[in-house]
Amino acid sequence: MRRFVYCKVVLTTSLVWVLVDVFLLLYFSECNKCDNKKDHSLLPALRAVMSRTHVAPGEMGKAVVIPKDEQEKMKELFKINQFNLMASDMIALNRSLPDVRLDGCKTKTYPDELPNTSIVIVFHNEAWSTLLRTIHSAINRSPRHLLLEILLVDDASERDFLKKKLEHHVATLEVPVRILRMVQRSGLIRARLRGAAATRGQVITFLDAHCECTVGWLEPLLARIKEDRRAVVCPIIDVISDETFEYMAGSDMTYGGFNWKLNFRWYPVPQREMDRRKGDRTLPVRTPTMAGGLFSIDRTYFEEIGTYDSGMDIWGGENLEMSFRIWQCGGSLEIVTCSHVGHVFRKATPYSFPGGTGQVINKNNRRLAEVWMDEFKDFFYIISPGVVRVDYADVSSRKALRESLKCKPFSWYLENIYPDSQIPRRYYSLGEVFSYTADKEIRTDDLCLDASRLNGPVVMLKCHHMKGNQMFEYDAERLTLLHVNSNQCLDMPSEEDKMVPTLRDCSGRRSQQWILRNMTLSV
Ligand SMILES: *[C@@H]1O[C@H](CO)[C@@H](O)[C@H](O)[C@H]1NC(C)=O
Ligand SMILES: *[C@@H]1O[C@H](CO)[C@@H](O)[C@H](O)[C@H]1NC(C)=O
Numbered sequence: 001m002r003r004f005v006y007c008k009v010v011l012t013t014s015l016v017w018v019l020v021d022v023f024l025l026l027y028f029s030e031c032n033k034c035d036n037k038k039d040h041s042l043l044p045a046l047r048a049v050m051s052r053t054h055v056a057p058g059e060m061g062k063a064v065v066i067p068k069d070e071q072e073k074m075k076e077l078f079k080i081n082q083f084n085l086m087a088s089d090m091i092a093l094n095r096s097l098p099d100v101r102l103d104g105c106k107t108k109t110y111p112d113e114l115p116n117t118s119i120v121i122v123f124h125n126e127a128w129s130t131l132l133r134t135i136h137s138a139i140n141r142s143p144r145h146l147l148l149e150i151l152l153v154d155d156a157s158e159r160d161f162l163k164k165k166l167e168h169h170v171a172t173l174e175v176p177v178r179i180l181r182m183v184q185r186s187g188l189i190r191a192r193l194r195g196a197a198a199t200r201g202q203v204i205t206f207l208d209a210h211c212e213c214t215v216g217w218l219e220p221l222l223a224r225i226k227e228d229r230r231a232v233v234c235p236i237i238d239v240i241s242d243e244t245f246e247y248m249a250g251s252d253m254t255y256g257g258f259n260w261k262l263n264f265r266w267y268p269v270p271q272r273e274m275d276r277r278k279g280d281r282t283l284p285v286r287t288p289t290m291a292g293g294l295f296s297i298d299r300t301y302f303e304e305i306g307t308y309d310s311g312m313d314i315w316g317g318e319n320l321e322m323s324f325r326i327w328q329c330g331g332s333l334e335i336v337t338c339s340h341v342g343h344v345f346r347k348a349t350p351y352s353f354p355g356g357t358g359q360v361i362n363k364n365n366r367r368l369a370e371v372w373m374d375e376f377k378d379f380f381y382i383i384s385p386g387v388v389r390v391d392y393a394d395v396s397s398r399k400a401l402r403e404s405l406k407c408k409p410f411s412w413y414l415e416n417i418y419p420d421s422q423i424p425r426r427y428y429s430l431g432e433v434f435s436y437t438a439d440k441e442i443r444t445d446d447l448c449l450d451a452s453r454l455n456g457p458v459v460m461l462k463c464h465h466m467k468g469n470q471m472f473e474y475d476a477e478r479l480t481l482l483h484v485n486s487n488q489c490l491d492m493p494s495e496e497d498k499m500v501p502t503l504r505d506c507s508g509r510r511s512q513q514w515i516l517r518n519m520t521l522s523v
């Protein structure tokens with residue numbers, strides 16, 4: 001009924017939209033008692049409501065604006081969690097959000113019998129309002145019979161309100177919430193393992209501690225796992241602004257990848273994946289990697305596939321490790337585009353780690369490279385040379401896992417799951433800095449050597465894979481790199497060229513000779 005009236009009052013500005021929402025609530029609660037024949041003229045009533053209703057901050061996912069005289073205090077509070085704590089604290093724990101789903105998702109129906117889920121949330125010194133909004137939004141927007149329990153894993157927080165006060169608050173909720181406390185700071189990976197081990201649901205859903213679940217977020221995730229228990233599924237991660245807590249829909253047209261440094265990155269969903277889904281954007285996207293914070297997985301499959309690498313420290317790299325493992329060992333990793341969950345993206349981390357984040361991530365990345373990437377780990381090592389000196393401890397049990405699950409090689413993953421990867425599957429040479437690829441590019445990560453004019457310097461530009469200005473022909477006898485377009489040779493830097501490699505007429509002189517290491521075609 002409310003939905004019907006929504007359609008009739010298509011009002012333009014979003015502020016009015018929120019007010020209409022409030023108005024309709026009042027209108028219908030009053031209407032229960034009123035006489036049907038009475039004339040309810042909309043506009044005068046709306047004006048009356050507008051003049052006396054104050055809409056709470058952040059409702060319908062709107063940005064919160066802090067008054068000028070509060071901004072000093074706001075900046076102070078920002079430092080605590082690296083997001084606008086003052087704004088977050090002003091917003092209701094059960095605030096309303098827009099329905100950002102594709103239209104095709106709103107009318108989908110799901111089987112009645114779906115597996116139930118336990119939600120696992122790890123937190124460390126999280127703010128009260130963001131943590132509680134995660135919990136309240138999950139409870140309010142999940143069908144009661146599908147949400148079995150919520151497990152909070154406290155990774156040794158120091159804040160008082162996260163102790164007794166939190167316990168008392170969650171005891172009043174209609175879904176069982178258990179709190180597990182790590183005795184000492186253990187990091188995301190080990191804390192998640194502790195939480196997962198205590199779950200009883202058929203599916204485990206991992207969420208970050210500063211999320212908001214939107215309408216219909218859970219059913220499509222569980223439905224996909226019901227169809228295929230080896231599907232590991234992620235919602236679309238919407239953006240909750242760290243400055244204003246405005247809720248902004250994420251795109252269904254990006255998926256997860258990574259670069260040579262093993263940084264997780266979002267990239268456009270390639271045409272081949274659109275074609276596989278026959279253009280239906282409401283179908284799950286097969287994604288090469290996941291961001292890692294938010295996903296659902298069948299509980300017994302999580303164990304079968306080797307949970308997490310518990311030899312990894314704190315945080316970082318575990319998402320790629322899990323992504324490679326799932327694909328290489330027979331599962332699939334998907335973004336379920338009908339499921340939306342918001343996440344507060346921060347520009348900086350508020351936490352410190354023993355030993356520093358850099359070393360931890362290097363160690364974790366080495367573990368994943370050594371276990372899963374075969375010879376392609378060299379692309380990571382040449383671009384981050386310091387990393388080979390980092391100790392990565394014993395990986396034999398993870399290698400044994402790979403063996404026992406009969407997992408496919410990394411080349412299979414690149415060929416079949418991530419053909420548009422920055423890592424060339426076929427290359428002739430991998431040197432100190434660059435690779436020389438089967439497409440005859442001189443390339444590092446997603447950048448290619450490019451020359452656009454005669455006698456001109458070469459620059460690094462985004463690889464376009466169209467040959468042209470980025471094609472160099474290697475002559476293994478004369479050791480020259482011929483830029484085919486200009487018919488000139490790549491010349492060594494000289495003082496005069498300010499040490500920038502330059503194109504010059506091919507002369508055979510020594511400054512045009514290049515030795516490509518390990519010059520073989522690797523397939
Ligand atoms: C949030 O909870 C309050 C108090 O129970 C209630 O009055 C309000 O309508 C709720 N808001 C939404 C958006 O459901
Ligand atoms: C939830 O799923 C588990 C595992 O399949 C099952 O044992 C349990 O009965 C379910 N709980 C509810 C309340 O449906």
Ligand SMILES: *[C@@H]1O[C@H](CO)[C@@H](O)[C@H](O)[C@H]1NC(C)=O
Pocket residue numbers: 378430517518
């Ligand atoms: C290249 O060859 C050298 C010596 O032949 C070898 O030690 C090295 O591992 C090879 N590197 C790659 C990337 O194949």
Ligand SMILES: [Mn+2]
Pocket residue numbers: 208209210293343344
């Ligand atoms: Mn987060």
